[in-house]
Amino acid sequence: MSQPTLVFDDDCGFCTWWAEFFDDRTDVRIVGFTDLTAELRERLPEHYEECSHLITEDEVYSCGASLEEGLARIDDEDGVAREAIGFLRNFEDYERLREHGYRWVADNRDFWGQFVSKTPPVRRGLDRES
Template sequence: MSALESAPPRLVFDDDCGFCTWCAEFAAERGEFELVGFRDLTPDQLARLPEDYEECAHLLTQESVYSCGEAIEEVGTRLETPTRHLAVAFRRFPGTEGAREPLYRRVADNRDLFGRIVSRTPPARED
């Protein structure tokens, strides 16, 4: 297997946003992701993203680019915790695609509120 084939997916996020950074770090602690903030994007990575890439998070795999709610859903299915099953189940419900993006946008538009909530959450225990 080449280095490219074994590279973890890249989770691209707004590294100026505390909530976005918290979410990206949460995912990286529970799955295999390379975190890439907007300001650290390479020209090759940037070329794969939509023109309005700063509007949401993205997941870059070797085969695909997932954006916004679809990116978060895909991240959820790749977590190495039982929460992965919730993301997989979410995909199976009828109408999920129509609900996914409005749900993502609602959270994204209220990042300040969610950021205050997670900043009060104690860090995960290291056993």
Template sequence: MTAPESAPPRLVFDDDCGFCTWCAEFAAERGEFELVGFQDLTPDQLARLPEDYEDCAHLLTQNGVYSCGEAIEEIGTRLETSSRHLAMAFRQLPGTERAREPLYRRVADNRDLFGRIVSRTPPGREE
């Protein structure tokens, strides 16, 4: 078991993308995350990110950096809802590491479509 972190992890996302912003706010409402848009990154935060950081979301913790699909998986396990059990179960499936990034990329490459779907979700019905 790891020691609890003293500061909330930073969820770094493309704040020019409506779907990305919706996802980040969804996570922040259901877990403890500090939201940091690409436009608001500090030099120290930028130094921790991969060179191609604008290609996907990231989770900066005191112990490491999670990027792309791995970031979303880690965020999922930190949600304070029953959906965290789905993320934890996903981690246990054989082949998760091979499937995670292509799955992330499929959603990321179709942000416009997913953005239209979430914008039509009635309030209180997103879970």
């Protein structure tokens, strides 16, 4: 796999918003849970549905680390996102706080989805069929 891939819950409007945010701003390919190939599925942790994952050739970043890696890949001229993340990684409690923050947001997706959301891929076209 040569292109980094973000695997996400494609039945969640908030998750879809984030996935498309990365799709528009990075070289990261997005793949929903419902479109996983056998190759991708094999690289994911057992309970992969619990959070998003960014898969590269060498690594699988899960939960908060997946979004952090996506943010670090945003195409910007001066690398501000990557530098900020590099700075934060110097602090002992950063990883714990990152994962705690990710879990808090993920557990409240319905709330955050009121502010940023897109129709999830698995729901697109359903209204037209009814």
